[in-house]
Amino acid sequence: MTQRKLNESAFFSRLLLFNLALILLLGVLPQVGIFQYMIQAYNTELYRFNVQSVKQIRNTVDEQLLMPTVQIAKRNLTELSDDNTALFYPMTHPIRHDYSAIVNVQEALSALQSEQPFIRYVDMYYFRDPVFFYGTRFFYFPQESGRDPGFRTAWLDRFLTTDAQVGWYAASAPDASGGEERLISYVRSYPYFAPLDRRKAVFAIHLKESAVRQALADSFDPASGLAFIVDEQGELVTGNADPDSGAAYTQAAALWAQRTGGEDPQQGSFEAELDGREAVVAYAHSRVNNWDYVTLVDKSLFYKKAADLKNLMYALWAGLLLVGLALLYVLTKKQYGPIGSTLQRYSLQLHDLNEQLAVNKPVIKYHYIMELLSGGHRIPPEPGEEAAGVSDIGNAQEMRRFLGLERLGDRLCCFILQPRSVGPGAPQLAEAYQLAERLEAQSAEDARIWVIVAPDRRLYGIVDLRLSSAEAGSLMAERIVPAAGEAYTLCIGSTRQQGSDAAACSHREAIEAGRYGFFYPDRLRLDYGELNEEERRSTGGSVRFFADLENGLKAGERNRARQAVEGAVEEMRSGGFTADYGRQQLGELVYTFHKTLKGMGVDPQRLFDTDIRAEAGGISDAELFLAWMSERLDTAFGHLEERKQRTNRDLVEGVRQFVADHLYNEISLDRAAEHLGVTPNYVSRQFKLNTGSTFIEYVTARRMEAAAGLLQGGQMTVSAIAEKLGYQSTNHFIRIFKEKYGVTPKQYQKNGPNSPEQEIS
Numbered sequence: 004m005t006q007r008k009l010n011e012s013a014f015f016s017r018l019l020l021f022n023l024a025l026i027l028l029l030g031v032l033p034q035v036g037i038f039q040y041m042i043q044a045y046n047t048e049l050y051r052f053n054v055q056s057v058k059q060i061r062n063t064v065d066e067q068l069l070m071p072t073v074q075i076a077k078r079n080l081t082e083l084s085d086d087n088t089a090l091f092y093p094m095t096h097p098i099r100h101d102y103s104a105i106v107n108v109q110e111a112l113s114a115l116q117s118e119q120p121f122i123r124y125v126d127m128y129y130f131r132d133p134v135f136f137y138g139t140r141f142f143y144f145p146q147e148s149g150r151d152p153g154f155r156t157a158w159l160d161r162f163l164t165t166d167a168q169v170g171w172y173a174a175s176a177p178d179a180s181g182g183e184e185r186l187i188s189y190v191r192s193y194p195y196f197a198p199l200d201r202r203k204a205v206f207a208i209h210l211k212e213s214a215v216r217q218a219l220a221d222s223f224d225p226a227s228g229l230a231f232i233v234d235e236q237g238e239l240v241t242g243n244a245d246p247d248s249g250a251a252y253t254q255a256a257a258l259w260a261q262r263t264g265g266e267d268p269q270q271g272s273f274e275a276e277l278d279g280r281e282a283v284v285a286y287a288h289s290r291v292n293n294w295d296y297v298t299l300v301d302k303s304l305f306y307k308k309a310a311d312l313k314n315l316m317y318a319l320w321a322g323l324l325l326v327g328l329a330l331l332y333v334l335t336k337k338q339y340g341p342i343g344s345t346l347q348r349y350s351l352q353l354h355d356l357n358e359q360l361a362v363n364k365p366v367i368k369y370h371y372i373m374e375l376l377s378g379g380h381r382i383p384p385e386p387g388e389e390a391a392g393v394s395d396i397g398n399a400q401e402m403r404r405f406l407g408l409e410r411l412g413d414r415l416c417c418f419i420l421q422p423r424s425v426g427p428g429a430p431q432l433a434e435a436y437q438l439a440e441r442l443e444a445q446s447a448e449d450a451r452i453w454v455i456v457a458p459d460r461r462l463y464g465i466v467d468l469r470l471s472s473a474e475a476g477s478l479m480a481e482r483i484v485p486a487a488g489e490a491y492t493l494c495i496g497s498t499r500q501q502g503s504d505a506a507a508c509s510h511r512e513a514i515e516a517g518r519y520g521f522f523y524p525d526r527l528r529l530d531y532g533e534l535n536e537e538e539r540r541s542t543g544g545s546v547r548f549f550a551d552l553e554n555g556l557k558a559g560e561r562n563r564a565r566q567a568v569e570g571a572v573e574e575m576r577s578g579g580f581t582a583d584y585g586r587q588q589l590g591e592l593v594y595t596f597h598k599t600l601k602g603m604g605v606d607p608q609r610l611f612d613t614d615i616r617a618e619a620g621g622i623s624d625a626e627l628f629l630a631w632m633s634e635r636l637d638t639a640f641g642h643l644e645e646r647k648q649r650t651n652r653d654l655v656e657g658v659r660q661f662v663a664d665h666l667y668n669e670i671s672l673d674r675a676a677e678h679l680g681v682t683p684n685y686v687s688r689q690f691k692l693n694t695g696s697t698f699i700e701y702v703t704a705r706r707m708e709a710a711a712g713l714l715q716g717g718q719m720t721v722s723a724i725a726e727k728l729g730y731q732s733t734n735h736f737i738r739i740f741k742e743k744y745g746v747t748p749k750q751y752q753k754n755g756p757n758s759p760e761q762e763i764s
Contacts, residue, residue, distance in 0.1 A: 048370060050272050053285035053298050058270065060222045060230055061287040061296040068215055069291040071119055072189050072208050079115060080193050080206055090127065094193075094203040097132040099144065105134075112139040121214035123176075123186055126155065126207040128163075135159075153177070155207070158190045162205045166198050171292045173212065173240050185212030187240065212241050219243035228300035229255050235293035255299045259284065277301070319352070368406045369455045376417065376463060378507035411451045412469035416498040417509035418479065420462035420491040421517055423524070424623075430490050435460045438487060445482045450475075452482075462491070465506055472498040476530065484527055492520050493528045512536075518582035522575060524624035541584040545574060549592060553599045559647070561640045568592065568632045572625050589628060593619040596632075600639060610642055611635065654679060655693045658686065662705055667727055672698050707743040710736075714752040721748040 079090060086095050089107035098104040112125045116139050127136040135152070136142040143150050152159050154174040161167050169191040178184040190207040197203070215232070220243040223230035231242035231252050237260035242252040258275055262284070272285040281302045286295050403409055420438070422429045430438075439454040439462055446452050454464040464483075468475055475498045484493055494517035496509030512531040519529055548571035555564030571592050575585035593616055600607045607615055615635060622628045661675050675698070676683040690698055706728045713724045725736035740748050 049283055049300070049302065050285075053283050053300055054270065054272050054287075056223055057230070057285040057287045057296050057298045060219060060298070061289060063222045064215060064218050064232070064296070065289055065291050068121055068210060068218060069189075069289065072122075072210060073291060075115055075118060075208060076189065076191055076206055079111075080191070080204075081195070090204075093129040093134065094131055098129075098134065099132055105142065108136055109139060109142070112136055115208075121211050122208060123184075123211050124207075124209040126205075126209070128159065128205040128207075130202055130204065154186065155188075158188060158207065159205070162190060162192060164199070168192050168195055171234065171294070173234070173238070176209070185241070186210065187212050187215060216241045216243065216245070223298060228298055230296070230298045231255060232294050232296055233259055240294065254278070255297070258299070259286070259295070259297050275299075364406065368408075371402065371406060371408070372453060372455050372463065372465065375465065375506045376510040378504050408453055410501070411467040412449075413501055414468040414470065414475070414498055415501050415505055415509065416466045416468060416475050416479075417496040417506055417513050418464045418466065418483065419494040419510075419513045419517055420464070420483070420487050421494060421520065422460055423490060423492050423520075430460055432456070432460055434490075435462060438462065438491075441486050442483060445486070450478055450482075463510070468498065470498075472532075480528065487527075489527065492517070492526065494520070495528070495530045495532075497532050515582075520624070521582065522585055522625050524626055535578070536581070539581045539584075540579060541581045544580060544584070544588045545571075548574070549595045552592065552595055556596070556599045556639065556643075557603065559640070559643060561636065564636055564640075565633060568636070569629065572629055576625060589625075590616070590619060593632075596635070596639075603643070605639070605642065605646075611638065651689050651693055654681070654686065654689055658690055658698070658701075662702055666705060666709055667729070669729060670702050703739065704743075707740060710740060710748065711744065711751065714748055717752065721752075724748070 085091060089104075089111040092098070092104055093108060096104070098108075108127065112127060116122050116125045124138050126138070128134075129136075133145050134142055135145055137152070137155065154176040157174050158170055158172045161170070169189075172188040172190065174186055174188065175183045176186050187210045188207055189210070190205065192202050193204045193206060194201070219230045219232070219241065223243050225244045229242060229251060232240040233256050234240055237256065239252055239256040244252075254277060258277060262273065262275070268288060270285075270287040272283060275282050275284050277299065282299050283302060284297060284299050286297045288295055435456045439456050442452050442454045442462075442464065449469050451467040452464060453467070454462055456462055466475065466478070468478075470478060476495070479493060479495055487493060494513045496512035496516070499505040499509050515536060516529040516531040516534060519534055520526075523529065548567045551567035551570070552564050555561070555567060571588065574580075575588055580588070597607050597616055600610070611618075619628070619631070622631055657679050658675055661678050662670060665674075672683045672687060676686045679686065687698055690696075690701070694701065696704075710724050710728060713719050713727070714721075719727070721737065722733045725733045728736070730736040737747055740751070744751055746754070
């Protein structure tokens with residue numbers, strides 16, 4: 004009896020342990036694995052999002068604010084070195100008593116300040132005869148004045164006493180309202196590498212910190228996290244909101260300064276803790292100076308949905324585990340009878356979890372295919388190799404089976420469907436997803452199509468093929484182009500043997516093909532292989548069109564200027580140049596247009612009410628570019644013609660006034676032209692065109708009117724009047740007078756004119 008009880012007790016213990024192990028194996032461990040995979044996928048995306056965001060912030064601030072600032076200094080101090088120019092003259096000449104030179108420097112600095120809207124002040128310090136120009140309107144001689152340079156002390160003393168060459172400084176300066184504003188100063192010496200004893204000048208550009216802060220806020224919404232800039236000493240420069248509004252930016256900057264070593268100094272990310280919360284810090288080093296761009300995102304904000312799901316799953320698991328443990332003893336006591344019903348319950352719970360996983364399947368598929376296109380995964384992997392980042396859910400083969408991405412053939416081809424228009428006429432996001440479903444539904448035995456939709460409504464696709472390259476092109480034309488219609492342009496990469504980086508290479512080629520959509524807006528299909536990218540040149544474009552545009556503007560030849568623009572576009576569309584070079588050449592064409600107008604005394608910013616150089620960069624295709632340039636040319640020529648007519652009217656009035664002022668003196672076309680500051684031929688031609696009379700005819704008419712008045716006065720003889728009016732011969736005067744009034748001067752003086760003539764206007 005006792006032995007049987009012992010055996011039953013041992014059996015019960017073994018059955019209890021077996022059931023417990025079965026519960027852990029079937030209920031807890033798979034769910035933990037699934038959740039860990041999801042968390043890892045979210046982590047990967049969070050790190051990628053932050054690194055891409057901080058790189059975008061760096062590129063925006065560097066290219067839009069810092070690089071233009073450095074270029075202003077380079078263009079005016081390095082590329083121009085003529086001692087007679089305004090900025091260089093004080094380096095070799097004393098200007099203490101030269102008011103003209105002082106005014107020239109101030110005007111030059113004012114022009115530099117107006118080049119960019121984000122520039123607050125431009126300063127210049129000269130060593131030759133020490134003088135400090137600051138704020139573009141003020142200056143003083145340090146040896147004679149005890150003025151306090153104010154916020155400029157932060158850099159001025161260093162550049163006056165050391166061999167410092169360049170530096171960036173952040174400081175507060177008084178503003179016009181009596182308060183203070185934050186400024187960021189770019190300071191450099193001239194010559195750039197000269198020691199202190201050979202230095203000639205120090206040049207400084209002060210940027211509005213608010214402009215940098217706005218650029219950060221536009222690139223990274225403060226609601227998404229903190230974005231800020233720290234200098235090489237780890238001090239906070241600015242952030243994507245007002246740094247003085249709270250201690251968050253100061254704490255974040257301190258957290259950045261306390262980071263551990265071992266990271267890539269140029270860019271990267273790491274985890275940290277801020278105010279007891281987990282956060283991800285991403286950083287990128289500036290390409291212009293020693294600043295670091297940093298973003299800090301609270302993981303709880305990014306993981307809100309994931310955290311809710313995690314808490315729900317934890318509660319579900321905990322409840323199930325407690326119920327299972329409570330029932331375990333009862334089920335074991337009743338032997339194996341109730342185990343079937345218990346397993347059924349767990350099966351239902353696993354089914355619910357699988358449904359949750361299915362809901363997230365599109366997100367997993369999107370990131371998996373993006374990894375393929377960027378080279379993160381390989382199709383197919385080596386036997387037994389697990390896909391990076393998904394080892395907890397199985398190997399790469401299982402992942403592809405789960406996502407429906409099983410390999411079909413030994414070749415693949417990538418494509419991109421990019422919308423042909425933007426704005427209200429562009430395909431909506433829902434339409435893009437419907438198109439992706441239609442394309443994947445066209446998978447067959449010879450080809451399988453995988454498609455994902457990017458946030459910008461582009462469709463990225465991979466075609467797994469059993470076909471040759473030529474057959475692959477036909478498949479694209481027969482299946483994808485009709486499905487996409489005219490709303491999209493199909494950009495196709497080359498067909499490649501499946502390998503480690505085949506998808507990434509073909510995807511890059513599809514992206515490159517898409518660049519040519521600018522020059523071929525009417526084409527629904529752009530095939531990288533047909534574009535002959537390797538044979539296209541990135542140099543050697545004709546500069547004749549730039550010269551024709553410039554000369555056409557200066558000569559007032561509208562057709563010549565228009566033909567120059569059309570010729571430049573047609574040359575870039577001819578197929579001999581790369582897309583990037585073509586866009587660069589059209590940008591140079593717009594720059595030539597802008598520069599020529601400025602050289603002719605026209606302010607393009609005021610004429611067009613915008614910066615045409617920036618506006619040109621947003622044009623989506625060559626046809627729109629031609630129409631845009633044609634409209635801008637019409638506006639420019641209309642303005643130039645109006646200015647020319649206004650100038651001609653002023654010239655005619657000037658000639659009339661000159662004749663009236665010098666009627667009794669020697670009058671000649673040469674003297675009138677010299678008085679007006681133009682050439683005699685120009686005066687003669689424009690006066691004739693605007694009045695219908697020659698200069699001589701007009702002068703003669705005014706002299707005859709004056710002679711008639713003198714004759715009616717009766718105080719002077721005919722010869723005296725002729726001499727007063729500049730006639731050497733009295734007979735010549737009499738003949739001209741008679742031609743004008745029909746009588747001789749004597750007869751006119753005695754009886755008046757027989758038939759008065761109309762005055763020449």
